[in-house]
Amino acid sequence: MPRYRQHVAARPSWRCRVCGAAWPCSPARLALLGEYREDRVGLLVYLAALLCEATGDLPGQAGRERLTDRFLTWARAR
Incomplete structure (x- = not known):
């Protein structure tokens, strides 16, 4: 049976190491x-920190708005 592999970021490209x-x-x-099912604010703080790191790693490669959508917008409570 295949073992689950965590989908984590490869830096500095910020692409998934698995897929x-x-x-x-x-x-x-x-x-x-x-x-983070019980801590949506904690998830957003964590993702915001990663967004700051990605912004430093990906200067000029992706617009700030696109990175915000990629890292934060999807995680906001609807």
């Missing part, structure tokens, strides 16, 4: 939502 998609990929998002 190669822009991180956080769909499996990473699901895992993060599960891990």
Whole structure:
């Protein structure tokens, strides 16, 4: 039976080490939502810190708005 591999970011590209998609990929998002299910604010703080790191690693490669959508917008409570 295949073992689950965590979908984590490879830096400085911020691509998923498992599937190669822009991180956080769909499996990473699901895992993060599960891990922080009782602490949405904590999830947003964690993702904001990663957004700051990614902004430093990806200067000029992605607009600030696109990175904000990629790292934060999906995680806001609806």
